[in-house]
Amino acid sequence: STAAGQGVRRAGQTPGALLASGLAAVAERPVDLRNVALPGARSDDLERQVSLLLADPARTPDVCVIMIGANDVTHRMPATQSVRCLTTAVRRLRTAGAEVVVGTCPDLGTIEPVYQPLRWLARRVSRQLAAAQTIGTVEQGGRTVSLGDLLGPEFAANPRELFGPDNYHPSAEGYATAAMAVLPTLCAVLGLWPESDRLDGSRREDILPVAKAASQAAREAGTEVTGARAPWALLKHRRRRRLPASAQTEPAPSSHPDAAHGHT
Incomplete structure (x- = not known):
């Protein structure tokens, strides 16, 4: 539902359109967006x-964004099955030549209709799945961005603004918050972000074992995890920038497809 932008009124407010517009602004060229997400x-x-x-080899995307996990938790899909499906998808895309950025499972403990102790349990299960998703994605050559701890405090502090009318799916502002978290990594994986991959100790960036990096990312706001030499991974906190005003417009076609698919 997140990648599909369920609940927003305009296509330009969906995460895919926001990311494509942001990428186009940074790259200073049009972006072709294909969104195959399905709500639910x-x-x-x-x-x-x-x-x-991947049906048409001539149109293999340069980069794919996957946002997945929340429906797995709410439908009690076993984490092992969930992660296996994700890692298979990442492996297929990487083998085809596409870069992959995964927005991991969001923090379901912020949803207003969920009360304690279920809220605590939802947060715990969400973080566990996000950590497992990170390990699986990095092992297949993709990058992840933690959505759980980035959106959790902001959604908890501003539930009326960042949640939609159903108090479950994000509002347009909530989707924009998620897109701003993913955009730096999306640009960086294409070599377009004006920051190097050099670690910045002042932002608590580090190189850690993959499992430890995944666990830490599941608890920290907007953390990016990307693979280094096995079994290590880079833990980064890229500076977020506001999406351009043009992000509300439809992206134009070009030779740089940005495929946003999968959803939460």
């Missing part, structure tokens, strides 16, 4: 989505 889908739908994207 779980990780086992990624096989279908990836097959759609």
Whole structure:
């Protein structure tokens, strides 16, 4: 639902459109967006989505954004199955030559209709899945961005602004917050972000074992994890920038497809 932008009124407010517009602004060139997300889908739908994207070898995307996990938690899909589906999708995309950025499972403990102790349990399960998703994605050559701890405090502090009318799916402002978290990594994976991959100790960036990096990322706001030499991973906190005003417009086609697919 996140990648599909369920609940917003205009296509330009969906995360895919926001990311494509932001990427176009940074790259200073048009971006072709293909969105194969399906509201309500779980990780086992990624096989279908990836097959759609790779059906035409001449149109293999340069980069794919996957946002997945929340429906897996709410439908009690076993984490092992969820992660297996995700890692298979990442491996297929990487083998085809596409870069992959995964927005990991959001923090379901921020949803207003969920009360304690279920809220505590939802937060715990969400973080565990996000950490497992990070490990699986990095092992397949992708990068992850933690959505859980980035959106959690902001959604908890501003539930009326960042949640939609159903108090479950994000509002347009909530989707923009998620897009701003993912955009720096999306640009960096294409070599377009004006920051190097050099670690900055002042921002608590580090090189850690993959499992430890995944666990820490699941607890910290907007943390990017990317693979280094096994079994190590880079833990980064890229500076977020506001999306350009043009992010509300539809992206124009070009030779740089940005495929946003999968969802939470």
